[in-house]
Amino acid sequence: MSKLQALLFENVNKREVSDFCEGVGGLVAVTENMVYLVRGGLLERMAIKTYAIKSISSIEIRKPNMLTNGHFQIITSGNADRTKRFSTAFDYAKDENTVMVKANSYEHFVRLEQLIYKFRDKALEPALEEAPTTQSDDVFAKIEKLASLKERNIITVEEFEKKKEELLSQI
Missing domain, CATH: 2.30.29.30 (Pleckstrin-homology domain (PH domain)/Phosphotyrosine-binding domain (PTB))
Structure with missing residues (x-):
């Protein structure tokens, strides 16, 4: 050695x-x-x-x-x-x-x-x-979930549009 x-x-x-x-x-x-x-x-x-x-x-x-x-x-x-x-x-x-x-x-x-x-x-x-998700990624995921709820008639079109505007204002 x-x-x-x-x-x-x-x-x-x-x-x-x-x-x-x-x-x-x-x-x-x-x-x-x-x-x-x-x-x-x-x-x-x-x-x-x-x-x-x-x-x-x-x-x-x-x-x-x-x-x-x-x-x-x-x-x-x-x-x-x-x-x-x-x-x-x-x-x-x-x-x-x-x-x-x-x-x-x-x-x-x-x-x-x-x-x-x-x-x-x-x-x-x-x-x-494990890259952290950005806030905008989170917002878009929430909007997609809301769209799914709207398509299944769980929420109205008006409720969807109102919540979508709130979420988009967070970006």
Whole structure:
């Protein structure tokens, strides 16, 4: 077990970790609700950065080439990517939200990316389904119920029109 893995499992229950992969000077671990980026190298203090799955807006993953390592960068909502358009591998290596990727682990990092998006989409689904109804939605639903009552001759046309005007004035 590497020092990075030891630090991770000192702070995170191993059974909660769905998957993890170690890169150059760091590792990324994924649970159903959190992503952990553990960094530390020869000249860098070891530290864990924690991201709530819901807060991750995107992931940039670049495949390594013959000259440089690739990278796996987490971008969260509210925090822009601080690397520049023409950043070098050195710029990414310094970024605290990035783990450098070796050629032999690139496919594993791609699987981590897919897992993170899967968990994030699952976590965001209830929020989409439970979107609060607006007052206008409520008013229109009441008008539809009144129309149904009018069609069944439970209320008169005049009563329907009066109540409909009252409801529409609330919007």
